Amino acid sequence: MTEFLKLLAPDAARNLILERIMPNLTAEIVDTENAYGLVTAEKITAPHSLPNFRRSTVDGYAVKAQDTFGASTSLPAYLKLVGEVLMGQETELEISPAECAKIHTGGMLPVGTSAVVMVEDTQRLNSNEVEIYKPSAVGENIIEIGEDIKSGEILISRNKKIREAEIGGLLAFGITKLSVLKKPIVGLLSTGDEIVSPEMDISPGQVRDINSHTLSVLIAKYGGIPVRHGIVPDQIDRFMEETEKAFRESDMLIITAGSSVSARDYTARVINSLGPPGILVHGINIRPGKPTILAICDGKPVIGLPGNPVSALVITKLFVHPVLQKLLGLSEPGLNPSIEAELSINIPSRAGREDWIPVRVLIDSKGLKAEPVFGKSNLIFTLVKSNGLVKIPVDSNGIDAGEIVEVIPL
Amino acid sequence: MTEFLKLLAPDAARNLILERIMPNLTAEIVDTENAYGLVTAEKITAPHSLPNFRRSTVDGYAVKAQDTFGASTSLPAYLKLVGEVLMGQETELEISPAECAKIHTGGMLPVGTSAVVMVEDTQRLNSNEVEIYKPSAVGENIIEIGEDIKSGEILISRNKKIREAEIGGLLAFGITKLSVLKKPIVGLLSTGDEIVSPEMDISPGQVRDINSHTLSVLIAKYGGIPVRHGIVPDQIDRFMEETEKAFRESDMLIITAGSSVSARDYTARVINSLGPPGILVHGINIRPGKPTILAICDGKPVIGLPGNPVSALVITKLFVHPVLQKLLGLSEPGLNPSIEAELSINIPSRAGREDWIPVRVLIDSKGLKAEPVFGKSNLIFTLVKSNGLVKIPVDSNGIDAGEIVEVIPL
Numbered sequence: 045m046t047e048f049l050k051l052l053a054p055d056a057a058r059n060l061i062l063e064r065i066m067p068n069l070t071a072e073i074v075d076t077e078n079a080y081g082l083v084t085a086e087k088i089t090a091p092h093s094l095p096n097f098r099r100s101t102v103d104g105y106a107v108k109a110q111d112t113f114g115a116s117t118s119l120p121a122y123l124k125l126v127g128e129v130l131m132g133q134e135t136e137l138e139i140s141p142a143e144c145a146k147i148h149t150g151g152m153l154p155v156g157t158s159a160v161v162m163v164e165d166t167q168r169l170n171s172n173e174v175e176i177y178k179p180s181a182v183g184e185n186i187i188e189i190g191e192d193i194k195s196g197e198i199l200i201s202r203n204k205k206i207r208e209a210e211i212g213g214l215l216a217f218g219i220t221k222l223s224v225l226k227k228p229i230v231g232l233l234s235t236g237d238e239i240v241s242p243e244m245d246i247s248p249g250q251v252r253d254i255n256s257h258t259l260s261v262l263i264a265k266y267g268g269i270p271v272r273h274g275i276v277p278d279q280i281d282r283f284m285e286e287t288e289k290a291f292r293e294s295d296m297l298i299i300t301a302g303s304s305v306s307a308r309d310y311t312a313r314v315i316n317s318l319g320p321p322g323i324l325v326h327g328i329n330i331r332p333g334k335p336t337i338l339a340i341c342d343g344k345p346v347i348g349l350p351g352n353p354v355s356a357l358v359i360t361k362l363f364v365h366p367v368l369q370k371l372l373g374l375s376e377p378g379l380n381p382s383i384e385a386e387l388s389i390n391i392p393s394r395a396g397r398e399d400w401i402p403v404r405v406l407i408d409s410k411g412l413k414a415e416p417v418f419g420k421s422n423l424i425f426t427l428v429k430s431n432g433l434v435k436i437p438v439d440s441n442g443i444d445a446g447e448i449v450e451v452i453p454l
Numbered sequence: 455m456t457e458f459l460k461l462l463a464p465d466a467a468r469n470l471i472l473e474r475i476m477p478n479l480t481a482e483i484v485d486t487e488n489a490y491g492l493v494t495a496e497k498i499t500a501p502h503s504l505p506n507f508r509r510s511t512v513d514g515y516a517v518k519a520q521d522t523f524g525a526s527t528s529l530p531a532y533l534k535l536v537g538e539v540l541m542g543q544e545t546e547l548e549i550s551p552a553e554c555a556k557i558h559t560g561g562m563l564p565v566g567t568s569a570v571v572m573v574e575d576t577q578r579l580n581s582n583e584v585e586i587y588k589p590s591a592v593g594e595n596i597i598e599i600g601e602d603i604k605s606g607e608i609l610i611s612r613n614k615k616i617r618e619a620e621i622g623g624l625l626a627f628g629i630t631k632l633s634v635l636k637k638p639i640v641g642l643l644s645t646g647d648e649i650v651s652p653e654m655d656i657s658p659g660q661v662r663d664i665n666s667h668t669l670s671v672l673i674a675k676y677g678g679i680p681v682r683h684g685i686v687p688d689q690i691d692r693f694m695e696e697t698e699k700a701f702r703e704s705d706m707l708i709i710t711a712g713s714s715v716s717a718r719d720y721t722a723r724v725i726n727s728l729g730p731p732g733i734l735v736h737g738i739n740i741r742p743g744k745p746t747i748l749a750i751c752d753g754k755p756v757i758g759l760p761g762n763p764v765s766a767l768v769i770t771k772l773f774v775h776p777v778l779q780k781l782l783g784l785s786e787p788g789l790n791p792s793i794e795a796e797l798s799i800n801i802p803s804r805a806g807r808e809d810w811i812p813v814r815v816l817i818d819s820k821g822l823k824a825e826p827v828f829g830k831s832n833l834i835f836t837l838v839k840s841n842g843l844v845k846i847p848v849d850s851n852g853i854d855a856g857e858i859v860e861v862i863p864l
Contacts, residue, residue, distance in 0.1 A: 076652075080671045094835075097658040101830060131688070131717075132648035134658040150648055150761070150832075152659040192833040200838070207864065208671040209837035212664040212763055215652035216834055238542035238560055242486075242625035248507040248544040249562040254622040261490045261618040278541070307541075351560070353622055379815055379841060381791035381863045405789055420511060422560075423602040424626055425504075427619035428610070431789060453791045454617065 051329040053438060054398050058363060060324045061338040062370055065345055068295065069373045071223045076214045079206045081267055082224040083373050088199040091217055093190030097134075098153040100160045102185045105144040105174055106137075109159040109182045120175040125168070129154065144174055153186065160185035192216075203375035228371040230268040231294030232256045233287060234275045235307050236351060241275065254424065255300040255349070255356045262360050266368045268296070278307045280314075287314045296371055297346045298364065300356055301335070308335065311348045315339045318346060329438065330398045332421035333359040345371070354421040358400050358433065361452070383432060383451040385412035391443045393436040402430035405451055414451055430454055461739040463848060464808050468773060470734050471748040472780055475755055478705065479783045481633045486624045489616045491677055492634040493783050498609045501627055503600030507544075508563040510570045512595045515554040515584055516547075519569040519592040530585040535578075539564065554584055563596065570595035602626075613785035638781040640678040641704030642666045643697060644685045645717050646761060651685065664834065665710040665759070665766045672770050676778045678706070688717045690724075697724045706781055707756045708774065710766055711745070718745065721758045725749045728756060739848065740808045742831035743769040755781070764831040768810050768843065771862070793842060793861040795822035801853045803846040812840035815861055824861055840864055 052060070071085035100106065107123060115121040128146035129135045137145045137154035144161075145154050153160070159180035167175040193199065199217070200210050206224070214222060234253045242252045253275055260270035273290040276283050291297050297318075301311045316322040319342030328336050332355035337348030345367050349356045369377055385405050393399045403414040414434060419426030432451035436443060443449060462470070481495035510516065517533060525531040538556035539545045547555045549566035557563070557570060569590035577585040603609065609627070610620050616634070624632060644663045652662045663685055670680035683700040686693045701707050707728075711721045726732040729752030738746050742765035747758030755777050759766045779787055795815050803809045813824040824844060829836035842861035846853060853859060 077667050077670070080675075095661070099832075101832060130659075131646065132650075132660050150646075150661065187830060187832055191830070193835045199835075208668040208767065209834065209840070209864070211671060212668040212767075212834045213838045215664045215667050216662055216763075218652055218654070218656070218662060220653050236541065236560075240542075242628055243630050244628070246628070249540075250542050251505070251560065252626055252628060254625045257487050257625050258618040258622040260487070261621060265490075353626075357618065357622075379793050379861075379863055381793050383789050383791050420597060420601070422509075422511060422597055424619065424622045425603045425609075428623045430619070451789075453789050454619070 051327045051334065052325050054328055054330045054362065057325040057328045057338060058366060061340065061345060061363075061367060064324070064340045065367065065370045066343050067228070067371045067373050068343070070226050072226050073221050074224050076211055076220050076222050079211060079222060079224055080208065082206050082227070083267075084200050084202055084204050084206060085223040085225050087202045088214070088219065088222065090193045090195055090197050090199050093195045094192040094216055095187060096189060098157070098189055099187045100147045100149060100151050100153060100185060101187055102160055102162045103148050104161045104163040104185065105166055105176070106139055106147045106154050106157040106160050107144045107176065107180060108139055108141055108156065109180050109184070111142055112159070112161060112176050112179045115176045115179050117177045120167075120177050123174050123176060125172045125174050157186070158182045201375070203373050205374060205378070225373045227267060227269045228295035228368065229271055229293065230263045230368065231271050231273055231290040231297045232259055232263075233273045233290050233297065233299045235278065235283065235299060235301055235311060236275070237278045237307070239275050254353055255351065258353065258357060259298060259300070259360055262357070262364070263368070266365050267372050268368050278310065280310055283310050284314050284317065288318065291318050291341070291344070291346070294344070296344060296367065298349060299346070300349045301351050312337060315341065315346050315348060318342065329396070330400070332400065333362075336363065338363065350421075352421040353424040354402070354419075354426055357427060361433070362400070380452070383412060383453060384448055385414035385451050386410070387434070387443055387445055387447050387449050388413050388415045389445045391416050391434070391436060393440055393442040395439055395441050398438045399436035400433045401436065402426050402454070403432050403434050403451060404430055405432050414449055427454065461737045461744065462735050464738055464740045464772065467735040467738045467748060468776060471750065471755060471773075471777060474734070474750045475777065475780045476753050477638070477781045477783050478753070480636050482636050483631050484634050486621055486630050486632050489621060489632060489634055490618065492616050492637070494610050494612055494614050494616060495633040495635050497612045498624070498629065498632065500603045500605055500607050500609050503605045504602040504626055505597060506599060508567070508599055509597045510557045510559060510561050510563060510595060511597055512570055512572045513558050514571045514573040514595065515576055515586070516549055516557045516564050516567040516570050517554045517586070517590065518549055518551055518566065519590050519594070521552055522569070522571060522586050522588070522590045525586045525589050527587045530577075530587050533584050533586060535582045535584050567596070568592045611785070613783050615784060615788070635783045637677060637679045638705035638778065639681055639703065640673045640778065641681050641683055641700040641707045642669055642673075643683045643700050643707065643709045645688065645693065645709060645711055645721060646685070647688045647717070649685050664763055665761065668763065668767060669708060669710070669770055672767070672774070673778070676775050677782050678778050688720065690720055693720050694724050694727065698728065701728050701751070701754070701756070704754070706754060706777065708759060709756070710759045711761050722747060725751065725756050725758060728752065739806070740810070742810065743772075746773065748773065760831075762831040763834040764812070764829075764836055767837060771843070772810070790862070793822060793863060794858055795824035795861050796820070797844070797853055797855055797857050797859050798823050798825045799855045801826050801844070801846060803850055803852040805849055805851050808848045809846035810843045811846065812836050812864070813842050813844050813861060814840055815842050824859055837864065
């Protein structure tokens, strides 16, 4: 049993595969309103300034600011009302000295306007005269042309994830189609003579394949297209053949290893046969997930995951996710939000290994509390009962009850 | 202008609508593998124990623990090898005193086994004898029947969001279909004479409707089904008619208000006409988003959002999201993960109002830094440039540069 020649530290292992990924990016055109979560294939610049007309930000009167200087309730300024700006229409009104026009929030400013006085600070005297009770500064309550974005400025850069704000920004310009990067196809293969498909009846000694289904959910959530290639038995020829087929059809391949020695040996052999350089990492100093394999074959990432469902999910979160983010073509990683909670009981750990402990975060009278959910990594219900993971760093002997921990949400 | 008779505090406003929502929950059957993000309609209990056979967690030899007591490299225990457990098969082997059987990780334990010795702690002498170098405790390296979950225990409770772990837990039992709550239908209506559809050419004075598209993205992300009902002009009859139609077809209605006074007046009048009790909150002590309307009409939530895109998105995150979570039938709110970052410059604020400031979180040499992105709430590119929001509490006069702030990711 010299399966793990050398366990690599998690960060070193992750960097080793990340720095070798050369994503094969191709673009396609999609409707902007369906582009949420996709990645831009090119930068987009503003075709004109936004807004492209001067607008009011309040309901009130469009004025020349200098006509209001010194105005107060005791000494109002009197302005001649020359008309009303109708919403959604180009106005032909003009403001000359001592004149004003009625305007609504979002309305187009008449030529000659240098400020808008809020309706609360005015009094309409009759059909053609308005009292102004407060002085306005030049530019007050006005959005200038290009104040949102100027013609030629970058709307969205290349290789950026499209969120609701970007969809709004594009639609504000009437850009209803855009070029995005195609989602990477992630092949999923399960191995092991004991594994059967979830819809099958099982006999003693067998277990249902849940990993390829739980991982499909995460792959889709992370922005990839999961494609399940079924379960291969522990026969080297069929294993090799089906893996090669799945590999050819994927941008990334994930093999969840059967737990027998032969299945594990085959996984490593088969991965190395898919193309150079092959396996970069075989064994990571982490729990759960020690037997993880990280490989690059002919430029494509191939990851061998432990068959235990907890290990498979934790390693997918910690290793498959960043690999997939790189394959998506993202120029920068996203933020990793977390939750701070007080640890309810001691978690012991062995220094020299990074541990990830499932926890249940609960709200009690004093705030958020994290309760460790202990269980072997074969037990999926450990994760059903949890809503987060707490990391015990490699140099730590554990965390004491009462300490504040950072919980990664599950 | 007595539009806002009384501004409610944000938390009070939120509670006022949340406590009156009586979601109309109906169930439907879906495939478990497609149930991610849906909410269970009933509790599900374990139909049998999992695992339902005793399994090994390591590669090695199934033994009787007492046969290994006192074993060491200098004084090994000698056991008779009676066979090998094949993966995925029910074994008929039995372990009697002084006997052992070869077994792989996940293999079914022979009757009579009380521990498994790891292969690293053994030496095979010949075809029917094994040396054991280490004592094993009773139960060591074994998963007992029901150790993951016992027959009759609750697999998933009612009104719980289904994550990847729950999908795995259900599929482990071969439960490939389940009863979930139907997603609520959220109708979206835009109003305002100045608003045109994004695919249209616009004239000066007009702006494109982006809110109903950005909100659709968020509604879908939060678990609802967004249905856009288009743009209604500022004519009370058509406004009333189209709003009533959209209301009848929805479980929740969102109206993004045009910015003219008449559009805003109509919105309030129309909402009050949809059914009792009508408007609960008109005006919240928050920026952006002050003119927000929260209503319940005939048991359905109706929300009037400000037309400014930044206000609309912020209020959707802070108010529409919790309302929708309640409509989804969730028994408990999810966790709200955040990011801690150091504020780069002072943010001034006015005590007495809750402010939400868009920020851009950047990684610099000293860690995460949050840079405020200042801009009027009409400017969608304020949000395009941001990746988070920072709250300035109602009683605060602002936050100083260098303070650590909690950033809600955008």
